[in-house]
Amino acid sequence: MLHALYGKHKLILQKEWFQRDVLQVAPELLGKKLCRQFSDGRIVKVAITEVEAYDGQEDKACHAHRGMTDRNAIMFEPGGCWYVYLCYGVHWLLNITTGEKDYPAAVLIRGIDDCNGPGRLTKHLQVDGLFKNSVADKKSLLWIEDAGPVPEHEIIRSARIGVDYAGEKWASKPYRFNWIKV
DNA sequence: GGAGTGATGACA
DNA sequence: GTCATCACTCCA
Numbered sequence: 001m002l003h004a005l006y007g008k009h010k011l012i013l014q015k016e017w018f019q020r021d022v023l024q025v026a027p028e029l030l031g032k033k034l035c036r037q038f039s040d041g042r043i044v045k046v047a048i049t050e051v052e053a054y055d056g057q058e059d060k061a062c063h064a065h066r067g068m069t070d071r072n073a074i075m076f077e078p079g080g081c082w083y084v085y086l087c088y089g090v091h092w093l094l095n096i097t098t099g100e101k102d103y104p105a106a107v108l109i110r111g112i113d114d115c116n117g118p119g120r121l122t123k124h125l126q127v128d129g130l131f132k133n134s135v136a137d138k139k140s141l142l143w144i145e146d147a148g149p150v151p152e153h154e155i156i157r158s159a160r161i162g163v164d165y166a167g168e169k170w171a172s173k174p175y176r177f178n179w180i181k182v
Numbered sequence: 183g184g185a186g187t188g189a190t191g192a193c194a
Numbered sequence: 195g196t197c198a199t200c201a202c203t204c205c206a
Contacts, residue, residue, distance in 0.1 A: 052201070061201070071190060089187030091202050108201055119202050129189095162201050 011145040012138065015080030022098040022105035023175070025079070026053040027157075029096075030179040031150035034112055036125045037141040044125065047147065050111030052160045053175040054095075056103055061166035061173075064104030074133045075104035082142065084122075084132040091119025092128050096136055096144070110161070110176075150179050 013032065018025055033045040054062040063072045063085075074083050079098035083106045087093050095106040110118045112125075122128070127142065134140040157174040164171050 054201075063201080066191085069191065085201090086187090086189055088200060088202050089189065091187095093201060095201085110201085117203070160201070165200080 011147075013136070013144045013146060015078065015135065018079030018096060018098045018136075019100055020079070020098065022053045022055050022107060025098045026051050026107045026175070027155055027177045028149075029107060029109075029144070030155060030177055031147050033145040033147050034109065034125070035143050035145055036127070037138070038126060045145065046112040046115070046125075047179075048109060048112055048144075049179045050109075050116070051177050052108040052110055053105070053177075054108065055105050055175065056099075059166075059173075060170040061160060061163035062104065062106075068104070072104060075106050076102055079105075080136055082131045082134050082136055082140070084127065084129055086129065087119065092122040093118045094122050094127050094131075111178075151182075154180050154182055156180055 029048050029051050032048050034048050035043060035045045037043045056062060057065050059065055064075045068076055071085060074081050075097050077097065078101045081097045083095040083097050084092055093108060095108045097106045099105040108118060112121050115121045115124050131142055136143050156178040158176045159172050159174060160176045
């Protein structure tokens, strides 16, 4: 198991931690604490329970598969930034970028403790477009902290949700990771 | 099962 | 400039 790279604040996952293969980062994010500081100063920390990986330009389900656009440009930067976008005109979806510069990849955070659904959790944590392209650190009021590894047998892999448009090859990739607590 | 919702990207 | 599409949620 790869060790987390720690910065000045012992628990906060640093940019370098995200600058690895998205398929390695995604399952390791399970059990980590998604942390949000609200405008009144209150801090909420919740465990991540479900994620999906979107892996580069080859991946037809990835927003970057047709190259760089205004929206997805942040995915081409080194990992560790928030990629936030509005889905169906209603829901903000929260992703963390991964990988090296010029390799577009990100992890969609789909579920946290007591809050399933990528659109629901952003509403719950009051995350919107203001966070897009910001660095995942304490200054941005949204960051991720280490919380120890999740046992491998508690991780379930399956196909990603809502990506049928990508064609069977990519829609069927087991790039979705669920943490099923025993 | 079906509608809402508006930014985004493709194309002209 | 237009137009179709969409990594979803809620209510019936």
